[in-house]
Amino acid sequence: MKDTVRNMIATINQTISGDPEFEFLSGFWHYPGQAGLLGMQVLWTSDAEYALRKAKADRYIMRITNQKFLDLLNGLIDQTVTDLAPLDRTRVETMITIHVH
Incomplete structure (x- = not known):
């Protein structure tokens, strides 16, 4: 289990870092919730650091x-008005909360 989570986190990190055209809103559904949250934080951090440098x-x-x-x-807020399973809705709501804070 530990190795699997590590691999998923590494994969989403490589995807976000290596693909400038990566569409996060459609791509995060391919990963478990924790990896998606971490991916969003990595995306935010890398974009913020880039902006500060430039x-x-x-x-x-x-x-x-x-x-x-x-x-x-x-985009995340728009996801909340779609027909989502309860677990997916919680996942999107959590991502919104983390992104706002």
Whole structure:
């Protein structure tokens, strides 16, 4: 079990880091809840760090990054009005809570 969780986390991390076109809202359903949460945090951290590094050279990067985060949040919120199984609904609600905080 431990090795499996480790492999899933490594896989989602590689997917997020290696594929700039990775669509998180459709991709996180392929992973267990914990890996999806961690993936979202990795995505947020890498995007925030990138924006902070580029902030001196690009005065719009923080605005663009904030919009990306808002788009992710709104996409998660849109998921809550769809027909979801109770476990999936809890999963999306948890991701919203973590993303907001």
